Amino acid sequence: LESTCHLLATTPNEAAVAVLLDALASDDAAAQKRALEGILRRRSPSGMREILERWHTFGPELKAVAAEFRGRLAGAIRDAVLSRDDQLCSSGCDAALVSQEYEVIPALITVAQSKRERQVEAATQTMVELTQRLRDELNRAKDPRERRDPQLALAHVSTTLESAVRQFASHNRAEILTAFLNLAGRDNATLKRILREPADAAHAECVKQMSTSPRPAMIRLIVSFLEDSRVPQKLLQVISCRKDDLFMQFLLQTIGDDPAGSIRANLKRMPTLEMLPGALAQLPLLDESAQVALANLVGYSGLPTGEITGVFRELLTGGKPRARRTVARLLSEFEGVEANRLIMQALRDGDIEVQALALGQLRERSLPGAMATLIEALDSPHERLQEVARTCLCEFDLSRYLNAYEAMTDEVRENTGKLVSKVDRNAVALLREELQSASRSRRLRAIEVAQSLDLVSDLEASFHTLLDDDDHLIRMEAAEALSHCPTEETRMALRNATLDNSAVVRTAAQRALDEMVIAGDRREAALDATQIQSPTDLARGQRGLTW
Helix, strand or coil, X not given: CHHHHHHHHHXXXXXXXXXXXXXXXXXXXXXXXXXXXXXXXXCCHHHHHHHHHHHHHCCHHHHHHHHHCCCCCHHHHHHHHHCCCHHHHHHHHHHHHHHCCHHHHHHHHHHHCCCCHHHHHHHHHHHHHHHHHHHHHHHCCCCCCCCCCHHHHHHHHHHHHHHHHHCHHHHCCHHHHHHHHHHCCCCCHHHHHHHHCCCCCCHHHHHHHHHHXXXXXXXXXHHHHHHCCCCCHHHHHHHHHCCCHHHHHHHHHHHXXXXXXXXXXXXXXXXXXXXXXXXXXXXXXXXXXXXXXXXXXXHCCCCCHHHHHHHHHHHHHHCCHHHHHHHHHHHHHCCCHHHHHHHHHHHCCCCHHHHHHHHCCCCCCCCCCHHHHHHHHCCCCCHHHHHHHHHHCCCXXXXXXXXXXXXXXXXXXXXHHHXXXXXXXXXXXXXHHHHCCCCHHHHHHHHHHHHHCCCCHHHHHHHHHHCCCCCHHHHHXXXXXXXXXXXXXXXXXXXXXXXXXXXHHHHHHHHHHHHHHHHHHHHHHHHHHHHHCCHHHHHHHHHHHHC
């Protein structure tokens, strides 16, 4: 059988077509399949027509064989679709779907615009389904095994579809508009004109379909307009009003973690979002990315501030970490009592990044206790909170402190100095430069400031150098300061200073050594006292400290 059908498929004798057609009518399934393959390989016009004539008698297996020879039947399918024979037209429509013959779409449009009512329904349904499949193929990565280019098919049918849509008033076929929308991009001039001109015959139907169609191709088209800086206002109204789950899913995917400027600008033009109640009801079911996108959608929208902060409250209470961080970041654009309350709520969040984002907004909001909270954060065990606090208190740097040092009282010097030592990460480096200054007064001031900021230990080597300074007053002050740095290197440097040729330096060095001994004795005594305390005494002491 295989050899016979191969011969009939390849012989130049046209009489072979009749033999293959007889075999196609056989009761033997294998013979039918081989015969159909042979006819399709021969590309005989009469054979192709006969296949369409018999198409309604084919089972799924034979139709699958025809689909493997995509393109061979295109001409016969086109003729069948345009035929006035109802059965042949129906067979042509089915064959077009099975073989995905996009080239037949113009013929289907012609039938859809005709007055042949019994054939119009099949033609319009086939046209819509084929355009949907073409759109799906355009959205997928191209299969290298597929020789057909869907872009060429799109170019082939787009002109005919646009022409038919422009004649909407004459045929009123909603399916033609659906097929057009399946393939149109947001930059399509015809589509934009329809949306911008309410007087256009297709305007009402276009808005209706965009507002209700569950087709993925339609939804993708709608949400893609958010990236258009000149999107028609009517389209934004459509987006505002839709609230079905699939649309919400596509919309949130488009907005994403960091929406583009054009998307933010378009969201600002939307004063309502009917999808919000449904989205909040599903909040626990949304994944983290969707929750982040929801926060962006609301935060950049034109909704009243009260509605926005209401959604933010829900997200801060029940959202996932990245969603709460997004809310905390977006709150920087909102003022008022409710926004301030949400910032205070974010400060108590379990996520450190949420706390950090809220902490950074305290001073600009002039909230009570902002300074105290920031100062407390400087001692936080979390480096992220420390860094935010330093940024917010950046005016407490060593340069300003040095400039204002002489004008401060002792109490202000001490309190501000403690803050500067925690805020300014460059304080040690700058003080080291000051200690090496050529100016005697600046060196003296740097010694005093280092003690105020409790940074002598960090500058130990620089103070050792000062013990060899040409100015005996500098050497004396350096020796006194080193009493707070009880290391073996410092003890050695002070012992050497007790041999200084200046009496005041020798006295200061000996006094520093004595203070180190006294301080060490005190620490040992305190440790011994703790070790001999009874458990009752220890408990009483701890209760007192806690109180």
